[in-house]
Amino acid sequence: MSDTHTTEPVLKIEGLSIAYEPGRYAVKDVSATVRRNSITAIMGPSGCGKSTLLRAMNRMHELYPNIETRGDILLDGKSIFPMSVIELRRKVGMVFQRPNPFPNMTIYENVVAGYSLNDIRLKKNQRDEIVENALRNVTLWDEVKEFLFRKGTFLSGGQQQRLCVARAIAFNPEVLLLDEPTSALDPIATSKIEDLLGELKKKYTIVLVTHNMSQAARISDDSMFMYLGELVEAGRTETLFTTPKDARTEAYLTGKFG
Amino acid sequence: MSGDKVTKALLFLSSLTILLLSAGIVLSLTGGAIPAFREYGFSFITSTVWNPTSGSEEYGALPFIAGTVITSLLALLLCIPMAFSTSLFIAEYFRGTRTAGILRSLVDMLAGIPSIVYGFWGFYALRPLLISTGLTDQGFGIFTASLVLAIMIVPYATSLSTEIIAMVPSELKEAAYSLGATRREVIFRVIIPSARSGIVASFILALGRALGETMAVTMLIGNANIIPKGLFSPGNTMASVIANQFGEADGLKLSALIAIGLLLFAITALVNAAGKFIIRRFA
Ligand SMILES: Nc1ncnc2c1ncn2[C@@H]1O[C@H](COP(=O)(O)OP(=O)(O)O)[C@@H](O)[C@H]1O
Numbered sequence A: 001m002s003d004t005h006t007t008e009p010v011l012k013i014e015g016l017s018i019a020y021e022p023g024r025y026a027v028k029d030v031s032a033t034v035r036r037n038s039i040t041a042i043m044g045p046s047g048c049g050k051s052t053l054l055r056a057m058n059r060m061h062e063l064y065p066n067i068e069t070r071g072d073i074l075l076d077g078k079s080i081f082p083m084s085v086i087e088l089r090r091k092v093g094m095v096f097q098r099p100n101p102f103p104n105m106t107i108y109e110n111v112v113a114g115y116s117l118n119d120i121r122l123k124k125n126q127r128d129e130i131v132e133n134a135l136r137n138v139t140l141w142d143e144v145k146e147f148l149f150r151k152g153t154f155l156s157g158g159q160q161q162r163l164c165v166a167r168a169i170a171f172n173p174e175v176l177l178l179d180e181p182t183s184a185l186d187p188i189a190t191s192k193i194e195d196l197l198g199e200l201k202k203k204y205t206i207v208l209v210t211h212n213m214s215q216a217a218r219i220s221d222d223s224m225f226m227y228l229g230e231l232v233e234a235g236r237t238e239t240l241f242t243t244p245k246d247a248r249t250e251a252y253l254t255g256k257f258g
Numbered sequence B: 001m002s003g004d005k006v007t008k009a010l011l012f013l014s015s016l017t018i019l020l021l022s023a024g025i026v027l028s029l030t031g032g033a034i035p036a037f038r039e040y041g042f043s044f045i046t047s048t049v050w051n052p053t054s055g056s057e058e059y060g061a062l063p064f065i066a067g068t069v070i071t072s073l074l075a076l077l078l079c080i081p082m083a084f085s086t087s088l089f090i091a092e093y094f095r096g097t098r099t100a101g102i103l104r105s106l107v108d109m110l111a112g113i114p115s116i117v118y119g120f121w122g123f124y125a126l127r128p129l130l131i132s133t134g135l136t137d138q139g140f141g142i143f144t145a146s147l148v149l150a151i152m153i154v155p156y157a158t159s160l161s162t163e164i165i166a167m168v169p170s171e172l173k174e175a176a177y178s179l180g181a182t183r184r185e186v187i188f189r190v191i192i193p194s195a196r197s198g199i200v201a202s203f204i205l206a207l208g209r210a211l212g213e214t215m216a217v218t219m220l221i222g223n224a225n226i227i228p229k230g231l232f233s234p235g236n237t238m239a240s241v242i243a244n245q246f247g248e249a250d251g252l253k254l255s256a257l258i259a260i261g262l263l264l265f266a267i268t269a270l271v272n273a274a275g276k277f278i279i280r281r282f283a
């Protein structure tokens, strides 16, 4: 196993608590770290706070009034909260549970949406290069290169989701957050995404929410297990799956709940 | 017969009544309009003469068609910026806040005010204001009518567009935000493009309202049977000429008014169908 103690974590979560309603915490005092160029899986039964924790990492909660966040998250040692949220979101990309390409944009436009939405002007050859690279990185290029100028919504669910990954990595972020990216996909599309994540971790740090234990076991390096808003246990996936320390983790892994 | 069957029969009967009623309305309108159409043919629509003097009687609908089209389009033009910004405010900028809730109820309240009250308000409040600008002597005319018409359709257009804008999936907005877009960018690059056809449709439906609006327009348009010559010229719309003249009409004149009613019905039905089609097709 590689040495975790010498490399500084990409993300460091410190005493993070999040409440949608005053006093009712969906995430309770969570502290954890995410290693660079690894896949960290966040597991746990539905409603345990996985998405809530993930969405704190690119400050998605700020889009809605009245969500209370306490504690801190450090990206490369710096708190994300004083940062410009726009810069943060360019460094920390996100892929959602359901594929959500922009329906009014072509495949090509979807990939460079991060640039066009931000009014960043690119030369045509730069844009072409970004599109081709991003689509190659998500193994979609060969499937769509003939119809880059058709609407992204014509693609199959799995292709749409890979397009969304392409859109997220087109900006070359440091971290890629994925919230159950395969829960709406069939097994073949799912395994394509899983293979893809294995490749992408060479370039990016990946945080993956999943309620699918075997997916976590298959592709993650590190795992976190959450229950009722608490981070019950975190560590190397191998260790956590073979010798869980907490009784609740063990109960979850043996299918007692979730 | 079981209770279920009785219910079914009753429901069927009432639906049938509605069907027969609407067929009856169309039939009697058509029947009433036939003498005018037989007398003037197609020139009924293109003629600008409206002369009820017996002996030299002649009726043409063009002034009223023009009046209806001009006031409605002008009202729509005035309505769009107001309704569009209000609906963005309610459905996006202040979404889920108390302010939006209050504004929403105000819009609904405005939609519930009877036409006659708007007309009254236009007559006693708006007209003197327009006269004081010096642009018009009497304060009656196309512009006054259009302005009040605009105010009347704003709540309708606003509540429709608000619903359309609120329907843009939050997943799309979040996708844009997650790419570092600002709120303005999300609104102009994601929300408006996704909701565009629905927004257009809600304005078409608002236009449909304006076309048939009668009471307030009749009180403010100046009731002159001419093609309006300018913004402050008096005129008449299809609805207002009927409201004004049906009481003393008989014979050919009555038939001409009914024919105008039939035309108005057809235009409004077409515009509404177009709006509904767009909403169903794209929203
Ligand atoms: N927008 C919201 N408003 C209020 N409560 C929410 C909202 N989103 C999630 N919750 C609540 O927060 C808790 C955690 O939800 P979530 O993070 O979505 O769980 P998970 O992703 O693990 O299924 C749940 O109890 C859920 O009901």
Ligand SMILES: [Mg+2]
Pocket (backbone or CB within 6 Å): A050, A051, A052, A179
């Ligand atoms: Mg979730």
